[in-house]
Amino acid sequence: MTDATRGMVEPQAVGRPLERLLSGPRPSFDEANELVRKRYAREARFRMMGLGAIIVAMSLLGLLLLSVATQGYRAFWQTYITLDIALPQEEIDPEGTGGPDVIGRANFQGLINDTLYAMFPDVEDRREKKALRGLVSSGAALDLRDRVMADPSLIGSDHAFALVASDDIDQLVKGVIDRNVAESERRVKDHELAWMDVLEADGRVETRFNTILFTHGDSREPELAGIWGAVVGSFYMMLVTLFLAVPIGVASATYLEEFAPKTRLTDFIEVNINNLAAVPSIVFGLLGLAVFLQVFHLPRSAPLVGGLTLTLMTLPTVVVATRAALRSVPPSIREAALGMGASKVQAVAHHVLPLALPGILTGSIIGMAQALGETAPLLMIGMVAFIVDIPATPLDPATALPVQIYLWADSPERAFTERTAAAIMVLLAFLILMNALAVFLRRRFERKW
Amino acid sequence: MRKILLSTAALAAIAAAGEAQARDQIRIVGSSTVFPFSTAVAEQFGNKTDFATPVVESTGSGGGLKLFCEGVGENTPDITNSSRRIKSSEVELCATNGVKDVTEVKVGFDGIVLANSKEGPKLNVSREQIFLALAKQVPVDGQLVDNPYTNWHEIDASLPDEKIEVLGPPPTSGTRDAFVELVMEEACESFPEIEALDGDAKDAACATMREDGAFIEAGENDNLIVNKLKENPVALGIFGFSFLDQNLDVMQGSQVDGVDPTFDAIAAGDYPVSRSLYFYVKNAHADVVPGIREYIAEFTSDAAFGDDGYLADKGLIPLPEEDREEVRSQANNLQPLSL
Numbered sequence: 001m002t003d004a005t006r007g008m009v010e011p012q013a014v015g016r017p018l019e020r021l022l023s024g025p026r027p028s029f030d031e032a033n034e035l036v037r038k039r040y041a042r043e044a045r046f047r048m049m050g051l052g053a054i055i056v057a058m059s060l061l062g063l064l065l066l067s068v069a070t071q072g073y074r075a076f077w078q079t080y081i082t083l084d085i086a087l088p089q090e091e092i093d094p095e096g097t098g099g100p101d102v103i104g105r106a107n108f109q110g111l112i113n114d115t116l117y118a119m120f121p122d123v124e125d126r127r128e129k130k131a132l133r134g135l136v137s138s139g140a141a142l143d144l145r146d147r148v149m150a151d152p153s154l155i156g157s158d159h160a161f162a163l164v165a166s167d168d169i170d171q172l173v174k175g176v177i178d179r180n181v182a183e184s185e186r187r188v189k190d191h192e193l194a195w196m197d198v199l200e201a202d203g204r205v206e207t208r209f210n211t212i213l214f215t216h217g218d219s220r221e222p223e224l225a226g227i228w229g230a231v232v233g234s235f236y237m238m239l240v241t242l243f244l245a246v247p248i249g250v251a252s253a254t255y256l257e258e259f260a261p262k263t264r265l266t267d268f269i270e271v272n273i274n275n276l277a278a279v280p281s282i283v284f285g286l287l288g289l290a291v292f293l294q295v296f297h298l299p300r301s302a303p304l305v306g307g308l309t310l311t312l313m314t315l316p317t318v319v320v321a322t323r324a325a326l327r328s329v330p331p332s333i334r335e336a337a338l339g340m341g342a343s344k345v346q347a348v349a350h351h352v353l354p355l356a357l358p359g360i361l362t363g364s365i366i367g368m369a370q371a372l373g374e375t376a377p378l379l380m381i382g383m384v385a386f387i388v389d390i391p392a393t394p395l396d397p398a399t400a401l402p403v404q405i406y407l408w409a410d411s412p413e414r415a416f417t418e419r420t421a422a423a424i425m426v427l428l429a430f431l432i433l434m435n436a437l438a439v440f441l442r443r444r445f446e447r448k449w
Numbered sequence: 450m451r452k453i454l455l456s457t458a459a460l461a462a463i464a465a466a467g468e469a470q471a472r473d474q475i476r477i478v479g480s481s482t483v484f485p486f487s488t489a490v491a492e493q494f495g496n497k498t499d500f501a502t503p504v505v506e507s508t509g510s511g512g513g514l515k516l517f518c519e520g521v522g523e524n525t526p527d528i529t530n531s532s533r534r535i536k537s538s539e540v541e542l543c544a545t546n547g548v549k550d551v552t553e554v555k556v557g558f559d560g561i562v563l564a565n566s567k568e569g570p571k572l573n574v575s576r577e578q579i580f581l582a583l584a585k586q587v588p589v590d591g592q593l594v595d596n597p598y599t600n601w602h603e604i605d606a607s608l609p610d611e612k613i614e615v616l617g618p619p620p621t622s623g624t625r626d627a628f629v630e631l632v633m634e635e636a637c638e639s640f641p642e643i644e645a646l647d648g649d650a651k652d653a654a655c656a657t658m659r660e661d662g663a664f665i666e667a668g669e670n671d672n673l674i675v676n677k678l679k680e681n682p683v684a685l686g687i688f689g690f691s692f693l694d695q696n697l698d699v700m701q702g703s704q705v706d707g708v709d710p711t712f713d714a715i716a717a718g719d720y721p722v723s724r725s726l727y728f729y730v731k732n733a734h735a736d737v738v739p740g741i742r743e744y745i746a747e748f749t750s751d752a753a754f755g756d757d758g759y760l761a762d763k764g765l766i767p768l769p770e771e772d773r774e775e776v777r778s779q780a781n782n783l784q785p786l787s788l
Binding site for chain 1: 472474476481484485487488489491492495496501502504505506507524669670671672689691692694695696697698757759762763764
């Protein structure tokens with residue numbers, strides 16, 4: 001570069017400040033100011049973009065939560081219709097034995113029907129009678145039976161019972177079904193509206209907190225469907241996962257990190273554990289099907305198998321988190337312990353592991369939370385199924401919470417829409433709780449070095 | 450290390466217990482279309498009898514028959530639901546795996562509707578017009594060409610001046626199979642240009658849906674299609690009758706060949722796009738797994754699949770009365786299927 005060219009500003013170099021600085025003359029004060037201004041502007045733009053990304057993400061999340069909450073809140077209430085039902089001794093328990101098997105076999109549906117017919121004596125047409133019976137849920141008779149069995153002294157007199165209304169009536173009372181559309185396009189017909197108006201004027205219709213949603217298993221009738229079966233199924237699966245994934249994961253991570261010699265083999269294992277963490281979850285489902293069902297012949301749809309499959313999925317997460325936690329414990333701790341005459345195992349078990357515990361717990365809880373939200377691996381092992389009975393052991397057929405959401409979302413009945421959203425809210429609450437626990441444990445036990 | 454040993458031992462113990470425990474509940478797999486009906490019967494059966502409530506999985510018709518034909522034994526399902534008849538290849542597969550006697554039970558009909566939002570125009574289409582709107586290749590002036598139609602109006606002057614936009618199920622769905630069979634393949638026969646083709650080329654021309662954006666595969670979930678249609682009044686959707694029945698306040702079904710998709714029209718066989726629904730029972734299991742005979746009796750009782758039964762409330766379209774009698778006696782006697 002000669003002195004002659006040094007004084008000239010080449011036009012194409014204007015946009016490339018670094019090159020200009022290196023090749024051109026020393027920039028003037030104004031030029032330098034200009035460069036600084038540009039740099040600040042770029043920085044401001046970068047910050048704005050970051051902020052924009054966060055705003056977009058937050059508003060999408062807000063939108064999701066809002067739509068779930070606005071749809072789901074209604075499911076926490078359920079309409080009940082109060083009827084004065086006569087419980088004649090001669091129909092329920094003619095011999096006065098009081099035995100549960102005698103009372104259990106009585107025709108409680110008939111008693112409910114008779115009460116309704118007596119309240120609306122003009123209804124004679126067969127189809128209309130069917131519609132009248134349909135105001136209360138088909139599950140109301142079972143509920144009435146259980147209540148009478150629990151208290152046989154009710155038999156022989158009249159009592160007011162609040163009975164679960166059917167899903168269409170419930171939707172009508174909640175205002176989801178619009179009274180003002182033409183009758184042919186409405187699930188609830190004009191005569192049903194008239195009956196409901198009479199019942200409402202009598203003060204017999206009320207909405208209560210929906211305990212069924214939290215205490216029952218699945219049902220094809222939306223008003224009788226609950227998430228308890230799925231919650232229990234998820235609980236058993238989490239239990240199996242917790243007791244297998246955490247000990248195995250922590251043990252293998254500790255061995256690999258603290259004891260194993262650095263050889264090609266351990267490197268190979270390390271790379272593969274990291275790879276496993278990225279494998280799509282459906283693959284673990286296929287593995288579960290091939291190993292646990294086809295080789296070990298464990299029962300289909302059982303939470304035990306679900307838990308084992310989710311263990312496979314959670315293991316890499318636990319191993320990776322544990323190794324990171326162990327690595328963050330300073331070597332001076334190990335060296336001090338060894339220097340005081342502790343054996344390798346003592347140094348690890350007494351000093352390193354307890355100090356790494358917050359990190360291990362956080363990793364494990366986040367892995368478990370991931371497993372709680374999985375449906376794909378469960379599909380292959382038959383847990384995506386309609387199961388009414390609440391599982392009593394991890395070997396009984398069961399579903400999981402996310403599966404229940406999936407099944408309800410696929411159901412034609414309109415009342416399942418709000419229950420789907422309610423189940424999503426419950427699942428989200430569990431996930432937030434688990435993540436909050438992870439944050440709490442980290443805050444509480446974290447050590448700064 | 451001791452922990453690992455302990456948990457392995459615990460696992461082995463649980464596994465052994467699982468092996469020893471005999472299955473006491475019925476296992477049902479199969480079609481997602483029959484699923485809502487099958488589960489309703491399972492629930493009633495569980496409430497009415499002392500047997501455990503059957504476990505029902507929704508695996509699709511093909512997937513269900515595959516599991517069903519895997520063999521006889523505790524780890525195979527007892528019953529599979531199907532939204533189409535069992536194929537002869539599947540009967541052979543069953544037989545080679547030792548599933549010899551299978552009882553077929555026809556339970557009713559399901560209509561497939563072409564529907565749109567009430568805000569849009571109500572259509573009256575023929576199956577030929579649906580074919581012209583949705584097939585990948587259509588005959589124009591004696592030649593098979595890539596589907597040129599973008600507006601219903603172009604197909605026939607009687608149809609509304611609206612863009613062709615149809616949301617439908619993906620090829621994995623039984624509803625799609627039935628739609629292709631009942632609409633596309635039927636309509637195809639009235640076009641001499643396609644009839645002139647031979648074998649495979651003809652099948653492909655009849656069954657291939659267009660891929661240029663006018664037909665959109667909207668996923669297996671019919672509720673999702675209904676929701677998308679509410680947002681977009683121009684679009685039409687293809688889904689099962691029960692979903693139209695539940696959403697009649699916002700959706701309208703198009704007339705096909707001049708017939709409205711109503712409960713009565715489908716039951717009478719007037720509405721052309723309807724199919725039969727079935728379930729298949731493994732006879733070898735009937736005396737091993739408790740409750741199978743009682744489950745069949747519950748499903749084929751008039752309280753369930755009759756004209757006023759609870760399955761009709763769920764959207765199943767009942768068989769005519771005389772057919773029901775026949776189905777009931779064949780099913781309760783476990784009369785083996787012969788194709």
